[in-house]
Amino acid sequence: MSESPRPGPVVPYASYLRVYEPLAAFAEPERTHWAAYARRGTAPTAQDELRRSLSDLVRVPVVGVPAHESGDAFTAELDGVLLVCPWRTRLRGWLALQELVAEFPRPVLDAALPPAQRRRAAEAYEAWRERNPDARPWIRTGVWQVPLRWFVLVADEEREYLPGERLRYRTPMVQARRRLARALRTLRAAEGYGVLAEGLVEVGSWLEEFHPRSLVELDYGGLLHALPADGLAGDRSARDLAEGIAALRAGDREGAGQVYTELSLRWRAVRERLFAN
Numbered sequence: 166m167s168e169s170p171r172p173g174p175v176v177p178y179a180s181y182l183r184v185y186e187p188l189a190a191f192a193e194p195e196r197t198h199w200a201a202y203a204r205r206g207t208a209p210t211a212q213d214e215l216r217r218s219l220s221d222l223v224r225v226p227v228v229g230v231p232a233h234e235s236g237d238a239f240t241a242e243l244d245g246v247l248l249v250c251p252w253r254t255r256l257r258g259w260l261a262l263q264e265l266v267a268e269f270p271r272p273v274l275d276a277a278l279p280p281a282q283r284r285r286a287a288e289a290y291e292a293w294r295e296r297n298p299d300a301r302p303w304i305r306t307g308v309w310q311v312p313l314r315w316f317v318l319v320a321d322e323e324r325e326y327l328p329g330e331r332l333r334y335r336t337p338m339v340q341a342r343r344r345l346a347r348a349l350r351t352l353r354a355a356e357g358y359g360v361l362a363e364g365l366v367e368v369g370s371w372l373e374e375f376h377p378r379s380l381v382e383l384d385y386g387g388l389l390h391a392l393p394a395d396g397l398a399g400d401r402s403a404r405d406l407a408e409g410i411a412a413l414r415a416g417d418r419e420g421a422g423q424v425y426t427e428l429s430l431r432w433r434a435v436r437e438r439l440f441a442n
Contacts (some may be wrong), residue, residue, distance in 0.1 A: 178391040178438075182305040182315050182368075183382040184338070185241050185248035199249045203240050230258035230286045231326035241380065248380050250303045257302050259290040301374050309391075310436040313406060313428060314364035315383050317348045318372075321404035328394055332385040332402060338372065341381040345369050351414045357422070358413075392435065402428060 188196055235254040240247065242274030262283065274283070294300070307315070318341040319334035326332045345365055352362040372381070389397065 178309050178387040180307040180315075180386045180388055181313040181382075181384045182307070182318075183239065183250045184375050185239070185250040185380040185382065186303070186305050186376045187378050188247045188249060190379070191249070197374070198236070199238060199240075199251075200247070202236075202238065203247050204247070206390065230262060230289070231255045235425070242271060250382075253300075253302050256300060256304070257295075259286065260355065261306065262286055287394065301371065303375075305371075306430075307390075309438055310432050311383070311385065311388070311402065312364065313402075313432065314361060314368055316403040316406045317365060317410070318368070318381055319344055319383050319403050320344070320407065321401055324401070324403065326398065329389070332389055332397055332400075334383040336381050338375060338377055338379040338381055342369070342372055342377075345372070348410050351410050354360060355413050355418070355421075358425070361425075372378065388435070402431075 166363075188199060191199060219344055233255065235252040237252045237254075239250040239252070240246065241250075243259075264280075319336050320340075323334045323336050324332075325334070345368065348368070349362060349365045351357040352365070382405075384395070392400075405424055405428055409421045409428070412424065413421035
């Protein structure tokens, strides 16, 4: 398998859930564009994408959302089939801005991105969405965390850890959907897991938008450079969550609750670093 993104230090400290679709999933003229793009063999890395995004943030005035959509993508080749994960940087910028508005205090937002710029970005997104009602991103981002619901999609045996380089999981789309559906049935039949179940419904709806022969990738991204190496080496969150759901399915509510609580506390401690001085 040949692939991008290639390893390298990545900041800020974010994780990524990516979908790589086969070339056949893209309509023309985009299919021809990605085929030619892959033949050039110059696909950028995750670090390249980040560098371009950060360059907008240091401009004066700040560019919160790119004026034009990116024509770049991450690519992989599996069993002779080209898989493509478009960046869609502009769309992701709009979606990230919506999350910032919901999460951060107004004075912090105003200092980072003036209200007038946020208003123009929102108006541009509304107009774009009217022209592209079915558009969706191929990449999702978790800042200072890996959302627990993402671990449902993968299995411990799919874990790839190279110290200082990468920690990721890759799984076929059909497996990701199967695991999600089974976990959702278990969580809906229990009490106290409504938030996780709601998150899985939302992720499942997103996955349904893609080709069934796609590849799903959960990448720790920049978290690899923010967390202690020994902690990363021992991190088996996908295995732990799977064991907790299996316990719940077997009727062991106490065991399931203990696993879920430990996982939640572990990742809450990571996420709280976002607000540290």
